[in-house]
Amino acid sequence: xxxxxxxxxxxxxxxxxxxxxxxxxxxxxxxxARATYALAVSxxxxxxxxxxxxxxxxxxxVVLMMVMEMAVMAVYMVMFMGMNPALxxxxxxxxxxTALGASLVTFVVLGSGAVLVPWPERRGAPSPDxxxxxxxAIMESHMLVMMAVGPVMVATIVVGVALxxxxxxxxxxxxxxxxxxxxxxxxxxxxxxxxxRDR
Amino acid sequence: xxxxxxxxxxSALLSIGLYGALSQQVVxxxxxxxxxxxxxxxxxxxxxxxxxxxxxxxxxxxxVVLAAMTVEMATGFAIATLLHRRTGTDMTDMAAELHx
Amino acid sequence: MTxxxxxxxxxxxxxxxxxxxxxxxxxxxxxxxxxxRGVAAGRAVPASMAHAPAEAARLLRQGRRTTLSADxxxxxxxxxxxxxxxxxxxxxxxxxxxxxxxxxxxxxWANALDVVVWALVWLLGWGANSVAGLVGGYRxxxxxxxxxxxxxxxxxxxxxxxxxxxxxxxxxxxxxLWYAVWMPVAFVAYLVGVLGFAVSGPLAAPVGxxxxxxxxxxxxxxxxxxxRAGRHALMGAxxxxxxxxxxxxxxxxxxxxxxxxxxxxLLLTGALAxxxxxxxxxxxxxxxxxLWTILLPLVVLQDLVVAVLVVSGS
Numbered sequence: 254x255x256x257x258x259x260x261x262x263x264x265x266x267x268x269x270x271x272x273x274x275x276x277x278x279x280x281x282x283x284x285x286a287r288a289t290y291a292l293a294v295s296x297x298x299x300x301x302x303x304x305x306x307x308x309x310x311x312x313x314x315v316v317l318m319m320v321m322e323m324a325v326m327a328v329y330m331v332m333f334m335g336m337n338p339a340l341x342x343x344x345x346x347x348x349x350x351t352a353l354g355a356s357l358v359t360f361v362v363l364g365s366g367a368v369l370v371p372w373p374e375r376r377g378a379p380s381p382d383x384x385x386x387x388x389x390a391i392m393e394s395h396m397l398v399m400m401a402v403g404p405v406m407v408a409t410i411v412v413g414v415a416l417x418x419x420x421x422x423x424x425x426x427x428x429x430x431x432x433x434x435x436x437x438x439x440x441x442x443x444x445x446x447x448x449x450r451d452r
Numbered sequence: 453x454x455x456x457x458x459x460x461x462x463s464a465l466l467s468i469g470l471y472g473a474l475s476q477q478v479v480x481x482x483x484x485x486x487x488x489x490x491x492x493x494x495x496x497x498x499x500x501x502x503x504x505x506x507x508x509x510x511x512x513x514x515x516v517v518l519a520a521m522t523v524e525m526a527t528g529f530a531i532a533t534l535l536h537r538r539t540g541t542d543m544t545d546m547a548a549e550l551h552x
Numbered sequence: 553m554t555x556x557x558x559x560x561x562x563x564x565x566x567x568x569x570x571x572x573x574x575x576x577x578x579x580x581x582x583x584x585x586x587x588x589r590g591v592a593a594g595r596a597v598p599a600s601m602a603h604a605p606a607e608a609a610r611l612l613r614q615g616r617r618t619t620l621s622a623d624x625x626x627x628x629x630x631x632x633x634x635x636x637x638x639x640x641x642x643x644x645x646x647x648x649x650x651x652x653x654x655x656x657x658x659x660x661w662a663n664a665l666d667v668v669v670w671a672l673v674w675l676l677g678w679g680a681n682s683v684a685g686l687v688g689g690y691r692x693x694x695x696x697x698x699x700x701x702x703x704x705x706x707x708x709x710x711x712x713x714x715x716x717x718x719x720x721x722x723x724x725x726x727x728x729l730w731y732a733v734w735m736p737v738a739f740v741a742y743l744v745g746v747l748g749f750a751v752s753g754p755l756a757a758p759v760g761x762x763x764x765x766x767x768x769x770x771x772x773x774x775x776x777x778x779x780r781a782g783r784h785a786l787m788g789a790x791x792x793x794x795x796x797x798x799x800x801x802x803x804x805x806x807x808x809x810x811x812x813x814x815x816x817x818l819l820l821t822g823a824l825a826x827x828x829x830x831x832x833x834x835x836x837x838x839x840x841x842x843l844w845t846i847l848l849p850l851v852v853l854q855d856l857v858v859a860v861l862v863v864s865g866s
Contacts, residue, residue, distance in 0.1 A: 265453040269461040272495075276468045276488050280476070286626055286678055292484050293671065299465070299491045305453065306502035309657050311514050315494065317664040318518065321700075322487075322525055324670040327678075328693055329529060330480050333536050352475035360467035367459030372504065379506035384656060384717070390508035391515065398512050402519045409523045416530035419537060 265305050272298035285330035293323035310384040458499030466492030479535065483528045490521045570652040574642045577814065578635070581642075581788025582781055584818050585825035589752075589784075592829025611777040619681050619770050627679020631775050633672045634782025641665050641789035645817075646720040646796055648810030658719035659711050662793050663704060669749040669786065670696045673758060676779065677767035688766020691836050692758035695748060698843035699755060703745030705851040709738035709858045710797045719793075723801025732798040737854040739798045741847055743824060746790030750783050753828030757836050787828070791820035 275295040279288045296319035304312035380386040391399045465488055472485025494517050501510035583604050590600025643652035644662055655661065670693065677689025711717050713735070714725035722731075732739040747753040751767070759766045771779055795801060795816045802809025804816075 262453055265457070269457070272491075273461060273464045273468070276465055276491075279484055279488065280468070280472045280481075284623065286623065286675070288481070288484065290626065290671065290675070292487065295465075295488065296491055299495050302458070302461070302495055303498045306458075306498055307506075308498055308502065308511065308514070309655070310660065311498065311511065311518070313657055313660045313664050314518065317660070317667050318522070320664070320671050321667050322522075324667075324674055324693060324696075325529075326480065326484070326525075327674060328690065329532065331678075333478070333480060333532065347475065347477055349475050352471050355474055356467040356471035359470055360463055363463030363466065364460050367463055368456050372455050375503055376505050377507055379502070380508065382656065383506075383508075383511065386508040387511040387515070390512050395509060395512045398516060402516065405523060406519065409526045413526045413530040416527075417533035417537075 261305055265302060268298045268301040268305065271295070272302065286327055289323050289327040289330055292326075293320055296320075296323070307379060307383055310387060455499055455503035458503070459496055462492045462496035462499065464492075465489070465495060479528070479532045483525065483532075486524060486528075487521065490517065490524070493517060494521075567652070571643075574639055574652050577647075577792075577817075578639050578642050578785050578788060581792065581817060581821050582638070582784035584821045585784040585787045588822040588825035589829045592826045607780070608777055611773055614773040614776075616775065617770060617772040622681045622770075623679045625679075626675045628775070630672045630675030630677075630679055631771065631779045631782075633675075634669065635778055635785050637665055637668050637672070638782060638785035638789040641786075642792055644719060645792045645813065646723060646801060647813045648802065648808070651719065654718075654720065656716070656718045659707050659717045659722065659797070662719070663707055666703070666745070666749045666790070667700070670700075673751060673767055676771075677758070677769075680770040682770045684764045684769035685767055687763045688758040688760075688769065691760075691763075692751065692767060694836050695755055695758065695839060698840045699745045699748030702741040702843060702847045702851045703748070705848065705855055706738040706741035706745065707797070708855050709735045709851075712855065712858050713862055715862070719796040720801075723796035723803075726800045727803055730798060730800045732794075735798075735854055735858055737850050738858075739794070741851045741854075742794060742798065743790075744843075744847065746787060746794070746824065747828055750787035750790060750828075752783060752787060752825075754831045754834045755839065756828075756833045757839075760833055784825070787825055788817070788821045791824055792817040794820055 272295045275291045275298065278291040279295070282288050282291060297316050300312045300315035300319070302312075303315060469485045469488030469490075469492060472488060473482050474485070476482050476485060494514060497510070497514050497517060501514065586604040587597070587600045590603050591597060595603070640653070641662060644655075644658050644665075645651055646654065646658075651658070653661075673692040673696075674689040677685040677687070677692065679685070710722050710731045713731060714722040716722060716725070744755070748755045751759050757766070759768050763769070765771075768776065768779060792813075795813050799816050799820070802812045804812035807815070
């Protein structure tokens with residue numbers, strides 16, 4: 254390989270070790286915040302490995318998306334778990350042995366596959382500007398993929414809001430549905446206070 | 453950095469993620485396991501693309517995996533919120549008990 | 553072909569010099585922001601200029617306050633991470649011939665770096681194990697969801713117009729007309745985003761005084777110093793990124809390119825910091841709705857206009 258210079262090799266192993274170690278730390282550390290941000294670090298290292306394989310755009314996008322996602326995830330963790338940062342001991346596992354066994358077997362099978370399978374030689378060469386090639390692919394030959402992903406994303410937004418919101422169109426006073434909704438929303442019919450809009 | 457080493461690292465990520473997804477009780481932690489598994493898939497695909505057949509269509513597949521990741525997260529968070537609001541729980545076991 | 557390792561090593565001295573220059577530029581920009589804030593608050597210019605060094609000297613001598621079972625690791629990462637993010641942002645800006653970190657994806661990298669601020673400010677609020685800090689951290693994430701999407705779509709507009717994600721190419725593409733002039737909505741949305749990730753001006757609710765400085769609560773001594781410096785530096789770095797994106801990069805009469813870039817960055821930083829000092833801080837919910845329902849659609853419309861103009865013009 255032309256690109257396997259020492260620098261790239263070292264950088265790759267650095268990324269690999271960080272990705273795996275922090276990935277494991279997610280399930281080892283005692284705090285929700287630490288677990289979430291360990292996962293973020295693992296993702297950043299994965300993005301770094303993609304960068305080393307010249308997939309700069311996807312690498313950056315992985316870093317960008319995952320840091321954002323983990324920042325939001327940490328909020329969910331704290332919201333649902335109600336923990337303080339005091340490194341509360343946290344062991345919330347079930348079927349620990351089975352899970353460990355399954356994951357070890359998976360690793361052995363996949364890992365031996367990775368090492369033993371006689372991988373074919375590389376066919377073709379990457380285009381000089383991978384990002385541009387990707388852009389052209391999704392806007393020309395593979396446009397159908399993007400056209401499918403778009404509606405899926407919209408559907409996800411709608412599903413997400415529909416599942417998680419507590420408000421409905423009946424969160425207003427009286428029968429007239431054209432009335433402005435109450436803010437905060439009513440909780441049941443018993444709390445009929447006045448309209449509170451403090452903006 | 454060869455195709456073997458990249459795939460080895462990817463399978464390590466996938467296995468750790470699998471352990472998390474199987475063993476964790478908290479819904480959000482299960483999602484973290486799934487995320488780690490998808491990261492492994494992403495790395496494996498990236499490695500296969502780069503070392504075996506670096507033409508643009510492979511990259512489109514990676515983009516789709518990334519999109520799948522966001523869909524998983526968004527829907528997962530929404531379900532976790534719904535579960536929490538309805539039952540005050542965030543545990544997969546308790547969610548299973550509700551089913552009965 | 554030369555040995556790549558030797559090649560890399562040969563470039564080290566130049567890179568080290570560039571890094572020192574970038575660090576110096578960040579410090580100057582942060583100081584400019586601080587002076588401008590002082591002037592906006594009604595202090596005299598000399599007093600404003602002396603404020604930052606005096607505060608630095610005071611905080612360096614101050615002892616560390618500790619809180620009960622703080623998550624010290626995450627707390628420190630959050631605080632000490634802000635300034636390096638600003639330095640990395642500056643390293644992306646093409647000054648003169650090239651940027652310290654040139655690349656065909658400068659615009660995306662800038663975006664990725666400002667997203668890192670999400671993590672850092674939240675960690676800052678979380679780590680202290682104090683209510684005020686956590687309130688600040690939550691407020692920041694709420695605001696971040698509000699300002700980041702308009703900011704992302706604002707970054708799209710110059711990239712479409714220049715048909716490139718490379719900051720140097722974007723800068724060169726505006727030789728006839730600055731993008732700030734013909735895509736003003738994107739420019740404004742970008743500046744709102746800069747105020748957002750510098751946690752200042754109308755978007756300063758996460759560090760609001762009514763929650764005893766929110767995310768900054770419980771910070772003291774050098775830790776407080778780096779966070780304050782980091783906020784000013786982020787404002788300066790955001791302004792510096794705006795120079796190649798919207799203000800024509802190094803184009804300008806008489807002076808060399810590099811001087812123009814620095815000059816424009818300094819002026820924009822000063823103006824932004826002054827505006828941040830004059831504008832009132834809005835509460836989170838007062839911002840969320842306008843940012844999502846007014847600014848975001850406007851920016852998307854701006855992208856559409858730019859795209860149509862680019863396609864029809866070429």
